[in-house]
Every structure is written in structure tokens, then in C-alpha cells.
Amino acid sequence: MNLYRAHVLICGGAGCLSSGCKAVLDKFNTELKAHNLQDEINVVETGCIGTCDLGPVMVVYPEGIFYQKVAPEDVTEIIEEHLIKGRYVTRLLYERPASGEQIPFYNEINFFRKQQRIALRNVGLINPEVIEEYIAQDGYLALGKVLSTYTPEQVIQVLKDSGLRGRGGAGFPTGLKWEFTKNAPGDQKYVICNADEGDPGAFMDRSVLEGDPHSVIEAMTIAGYAVGANQGYIYVRAEYPLAVQRLEDAIKKAHEFGMLGENIFGTGFSFDLEIRVGAGAFVCGEETALLASIEGKRGEPRPKPPFPASQGLWGKPTLINNVETFANIPVIINRGADWFKQIGTEKSKGTKVFALAGKVNNTGLVEVPMGTTLREVIFELGGGIPNHKRFKAAQTGGPSGGCLTEKDLDQPMDYESLVAAGSMMGSGGLIVMDEDNCMVDVARFFLEFTQDESCGKCTPCRVGTKRMLEILTKITQGKGEEKDLELLEELATSIKATALCGLGQSAPNPVLSTIRNFRDEYLAHIREKRCPAKVCRALLQYSISSELCKGCGLCARNCPENAISGEPKKPYTIDQEKCIKCGNCLDKCPFNAITLK
């Protein structure tokens, strides 16, 4: 084995892939060879380091220097300056958003320093395609411990004691779910990993699957032993091809190492895994729809009970957990329930991964103890709102959740307090919105999504959400009436009470939550026919100031509808009938003579 004097960890997560990390990686390998350093310096392609917006990112050890937005052209400089001469390449260092102060060390950047990584422990640290790197991080230790020294009951007891709850949305106690499945009568049982992460704005599961697939495989095998199953399925969405590829690779290697398949660790216990790839249906994240999909049917949900723990896949008792839940389990086994339950709040133990997206400086994934406040997550880890804009709201729980506003910034975030604040934990997506976002538009947008994804099986969801969407669309077009708000609330209440599955039952939440928190904004659309955030196109009006306009004609030449007319050197005018509100004129005007109302 080679001992290296330095390690260069290059993020190979999908975010950095999209910004070109492969070219940086290739360049590193060729340049290291050119400098004859390939035996001294090791380049590792890791999973997602977390700061997607700064990609491609890398960390250079032993110092732990974090470089951002690295281009292939920067590689030679990093090698010659940093790795040979020991001088940091300062222009690639992270800068604190507010002050511009440079922070060279990974551990001193708030985004990383304030995290406590359990589920994401190896993501961004190891090469997910090298099983030895996972093993070196105590990988498969928990499985060995469980198979050689625990009874299934003891495993379940550890989970119950730890207080771990499902990270996929509902927050059901994981230990109890395992116990129900174990105690359900039947010889054949199944373990399923729900990796159909579909909530817009949530991408932690993708990151775990791509960056640490063995943690899921190990946990599922432990689950198989605990509940008495010999077969597992990972249902992963087709939109994540890299995750599928990494999982396939990891399953193959786990087989080769005797950690999956027949007679694991020579203990006589056998468990195997198969990947099932979805085909583009959000509703398949709902567990009964997911079961139908694995069985090769249309992914339509069915009423519960019976719950999957008693009648799941092919009618057999089935344990279904989400990716992040599974990723916590090996650590809980290794470090014990007492350690785990010290982290978090009274009823929500451990950590939660949040996916920061939208109008926030540092987008990406952060894992923090349950009970961390929204303010800490958005302003300390996330570095605040870009361009000195004002924070307006944060949507948690995706299209099933609600929005949190300024008054909720200091609320500790855990399962209960998020529900009390009118939202929900969901899978941990956190979409930050600033003053430029219209909340009516956002509500309409979420509803459009759930409407589109409704499977159509039950009437409240199929028809009800459609009617709600029509009303919201009307409001954003300036055709709303005051009684529409009442009607929306009435429809929402009955859909929530009568829809068949979680998708329909939670679809009205964003509407209710925005009406509750931003009633004024709805009323401005309805009474004044005005969109305060200047988003809803039908309500916008562009006009040319006759004082500022110099009559250059640039706006008229750029108008796609020929809606602007005038004579050279005299003020131009916009024909409001023809204007499609594209905003081209505003962008092009060199004299700031065009205003938007």
C-alpha cells in the first residue's frame, strides 16, 4: 500500500459534475504524472461535499484547504504552488458572503463547522466506488457486530432506545416499524429502501446513494436480520442515473467481499438486494404506490390499513425505510442508543439533513442536530440571502409542507415544532425565498406540481386539486374575487380530510400556509390587481418615462411584439394591449427610463 503525503478530495457529486468536475479530475491526474507526483499525491473522487453552488470544489489534505469553483486551468497552479511549494492559491479560497473575508480551512467555514454529520459521515470524504474506504471508516462493523453478537430483538431494542424516527417525511419511530414487521406472521418478508426522492428541493438521498452507497446496503442487511427478511429492494428514481450506477457497483463489491448474499460473514445469515428503477412518477414515493410499482403495476396507492408491515410487497410483511433513515443505523449500532439520543430535542433525536436551495448564498446539503433554528441554518450555515435582499419565507416539506416566515426564524426545527408552525419536516428540503418571490405564484406552482402528479385514483385529489389550481391561476391573472379565498380554504379542508394517500392529503398545505401567512399578498392580487413581488406577468405594467426617455429606439428594436413605437429623439410609448411583459425593453434601456409596476 502506498503512503501519500497529500490527498486531494475532488467532489464528484451530481452538482459538481454539472459544473465540470470531471475535467478538473482528469487534468489533476495528467498533471500529477507530468510532475512525477503520482506516487506522492493521491486524488480521490468523492461523493457530494455539500456546497453545490461553489462547484467544482475540492479539499486538500493534510492541511484541509478548501478550494471552490476550480477550473481545469487552475490545476497546474494548485500543484505547483500548493502541493509543491506549500502556498495556498488564495484566489480559489472560500469567501464569507457578507464580509468577503477569505477562509482557507474547510473546518473553519461555517457551512461545514456547524454541521454534525451522521447520515452524511462519509459523503464527500471517501471514494464511494472503493469498498475498502468505507470499511476503513468502520463500514460493515455494525453488521458484523449485529450478526455475531445481537439477537434480532436486541437490534430492534437499540433502535427503539435511540429514538430514531423516519427521515422520509412522516417521522414514524423506526424501531417500532421494525418490530411490527418482525412480529407480523409470515415466513417470507422483505426490506425495501425508499429511494424515490421526489420532493422538489430535497436531494439528500441522492447524495447518500451517490456518495456512500454501502451505508444503505449495510443498514438494509441489518434490517433483514432484525425483521427476518432474506431479500431487499432499493427503489430508486430513474432521474438519478449516477445513484443507480454507484448502487449497482456497491452491491457487486459487497457480494465479492461476502457482506451480501449467502452466508454473510460465515454466520449462516443470507440476504440479497435488488435495485428497482422507477420510471418517473412522484406518487411512487408513497409507500403503497411504491409497492405497486415494484410489482410492475401502475404506481397507484391503496388505502391503509393494512400497513406494509403486515401486508406489503406481494402481500408479505415488508419493512420500508427511507435512505437517510438507513444511513443513520450503522452509526447507532456502533456508537449506541445513549450516544444518539443525546443529540437533538426531546422528541426528535439525532440529526437531520437539510437541502438548502433557492435564494440562499450557500446552497447544498447540511446535516445539523434536530432543534437547530431556521436562522442558524439559513444565515450561519447558508450565509444568508444573496444580493442584500430580504428573507421572505422558507418552504419546508416541499409540495406537501408549508412556509415558515420571519416570525419562525428562531423556532427550533424538529418534527413537532415544524408542524406547530404550520409546516412539516418532510424529507428536509428547505427552499428559501426572498422579497422577489410572489407567494401566490409559489402556492400556484406547488399545486400545479401535485395536480400534475396526482395519479387520478381518488376524486378529491384528481378533481379537487384541479379546481384549486384554477382558482389560484385566476388570482394570479388578476381575475380573482374575495370569496375565492374562502372557497380555497373550504376545498383545501375537504381534500385534506378525504384524499386517499399522503399526496392528496397534503397537497393543499402550501395554499393554506401562504393564505395564513401572506393574506395581504393574496388581497393585493385580488383587490388591487397588483403583484407586490412583480412576478405574476398578467398583473405587470411596463411604461416609459417621458422625462428619462431619450428616444434612442433600442427598446422598440428589441420588442418581440412590436408593442413599442415612437419617433427618434422623442419619448417612446408602449402599447399595453400588445405588450407580453417579457421585460426585454427594461433590460435593454440604457437610460433606466422604463419602469415596472
Added chain:
Amino acid sequence: MAKANCPLPTSNLSEILDKYKQSPGSLLEILREAQAINGYLSREVLQLIAEELGIPESKVYGVATFYSLFKTTPTGQYIIRICESAPCHIRGAQDVLATIEKTLGIKPGETTPDGKFSLEFTSCLGLCGVAPAMMINDQVFGNLTGDRVREIINSF
């Protein structure tokens, strides 16, 4: 991905069917692999699958049309899937979409006359950290702007 108009390679299809025939519930796998042959699932392909599996054609068709990633009409060589979910929406996905529409002269759901590009919406790609984002076949692209998207399309 193969060209949209190449003939039905029945031999490949029967290989796929042989591989999965014995394992229950593998209709989705069969459809996915069958689609990979031609880029879409033609009526003939669906009929053949139904016959071989001994299930009604209506059921196969029902499954194929339930999932948005199965296509029953021909698609282009490159499928541009633009993410229009909330994080991309609030960071300007509409403008990116408008640029693609203008550059290629097609709207979502359509294919360019030369059969090179199809444009469609996708559900969240999980690339919210680099929104707005899109995929072209299996390749991911983030932090899109009008200029960048034009550059990307021209590189294909």
C-alpha cells in the same frame, strides 16, 4: 440512444423477454430495456410484450402511459429534460426554457424536425444546489443561463 426510426429489432426484444419472463413484477424493467432499443415503445412492441407475458395489452399500455419516462411516440436522439420544480422555478427556469424553445424552435413535448432533440419537463432532478438545472440524456447541467444553455445545445 438509437435513432428513432430504425426497424424493430425483435431479436433484442425476445432476449429481454427471456431474461425477465420468469421473474414476476418485472414489467417496468422490460419496458425500460425495450425502450432503450428504439427510444420509444411502439404499439407493436407493447403488443409483443403483452403476448409473451400473457397479460392483456391494455394493462401493458396502462403501465407504459402511467410513468412519464416511458414514451409511446418517437423521441429525438437527445432528450433535453428541463427541471421546472420549485427551486429551479424561483431561480429562473422559465428564462432558460424560453431560450431553449427559441434556439431549437420547439416547445416541451416536441421534437426537432431533424430528430436530434426532444424537449420535455422533468420532475426534480435533485440538482437544486445548482438550479436551474437540466439533463440531456444522462448528462447533468446546472447553473444555467441563457448563454450557457445555447452553448451546451450547440456542443451536441
